[in-house]
Every structure is written in structure tokens, then in C-alpha cells.
Amino acid sequence: MKKLLFAALLSVVTLSATAAEKATLRFATEATYPPFEFVDANNQIQGFDVDLANALCAKLNAECTFTNQAFDSLIPSLKFRRVDVLMAGIDITPDRKKQVDFTQTYYDNSAIFVAIKGKFAQVADLKGKQVGTQNGTTHQKYLMEQHNELKTVPYDSYQNAILDLKNGRIDALFGDTAVVNEWLKKNKELSTVGDKVTDKNYFGIGLGIAVRKGNTELLDKLNKALTEVKQDGTYDTIYKKWFKQ
DSSP, X not given: OHHHHHHHHHHHHHHHHHHHOOEEEEEEEOOEXXXXXXXXXXXXXXXHHHHHHHHHHHHTTEEEEEEEOOGGGHHHHHHTTSOSEEOSSOBOOHHHHTTEEEOSOSBOOOEEEEEETTSOSSGGGGTTOEEEEETTSHHHHHHHHHOTTSEEEEESOHHHHHHXXXXXXXXXXXXXXXXXXXXXXXXXXXXXXXEEEOOTTTTTTOBOOEEETTOHHHHHXXXXXXXXXXXXSHHHXXXXXXXXX
């Protein structure tokens, strides 16, 4: 009888420990893209995407881990199962949807050109000029396919591109509107050129969270969590923290 009681107690303890354990979701990002993701003074990855990912993980009773890597390596890492989720300000595009599955949109996106203040009045003025953008991004694809009159200059990160712009080695940059607005706060000599670009083949659909093709279980869980954080006010709180300052 004592043995049976002990076995029953052991079973309860084991079940409790198992229930307490959290699943781990391995997120990959490219942390040179404030306010979406960046590395702070303490070498921690911060930003809108990180806060939102943590909120989603809380809904899923999961633990988030974050890996910082080059943008053009994100989708290959996901395909080779090195990570579970991509969240890096990724535009949902028809081409990318062939490679990965996306959640519902979590941020309405657009893109815009930026240059030294007063140098160019409109995008047409950039004809024949060197325009920097990040390698492997939708911005690079857009410039090469829709603006072959420009000389597209690829960069591993926008940090290096901004330095080259300020030092006159390139004439303009092309990036997400929200990110460009962050640049303008810190670089008063810069200003936007022309109107926002919202071509749905490149930017207009919005940003999404990517999972491996066919991973419907995780996709459904993330979509459910996204809906919940939008409904309970968590999303608005995070949004105001990063975009309403």
C-alpha cells in the first residue's frame, strides 16, 4: 500500500514538473534595424519586434530566445531548422510566401528614400545616382526591378550605409519608413525624398512573422496569440512605446 501511495505521489510530482516546463521558441532577427530590433548598450537585443515576440511567448507559455544574424541568412536558417521563427521587420511578399509561411500582418509597412537635406527634391532627381540599401531585402529587390535608372549599392547593414551617406560616398538610402524616421531623429542633416512607397508586391502587405513552410501548428498558435495581444491592449502598449514618442 505504501509503495502504491509513493508511486501515486511520484506521478503527481512528475506531472507538475512537466506542466511547469515551458517550450522554447528560437527567434532569429537582424538587430541593426531600430526601432524594430537593435543591440543596446548592455549587448541585449531590444526593440518593437522583441517586445512583441515576448508578449506572444507569454500567451503561448513559451520562452523566447533570440539569435542575431545577417538578414540574407534568415530564411536559410529557418529552412535548415536552426531556428523556429523569423521576426526581423520582414515584408510579406509573394516571392517570400513561396519559401516560408507568414502570420497575419503585425505592422503596416511602407518604404521611402532619404538623402542629405536639400540635395534632392524628388525621386526623379536621383536618376543615375548611387542609392544604398540592405543586401537581401525587399528594398534591394524593389530598386533593382522598379528603378534600374538608379545605381543600387548593397550593404550588409544600414549602419554602414548611413555612414557612407553622411560622408558623401553614396547619394541616398532606401528603407522602411519607420526606420528612416528613427534615422531622422538622430541625423538632423538628413531628410526624406519623395512620397512613401506602398507597392503591394514589395511593401504594402505589411510585416509578418515567418515559420517553416507547412508548420501550421506553430503558425496557428502565433496567429491566435497575435489576435489576443491586439484585442487585450498589449499590442497598443508596445506600439506606443516604440512609435509614439
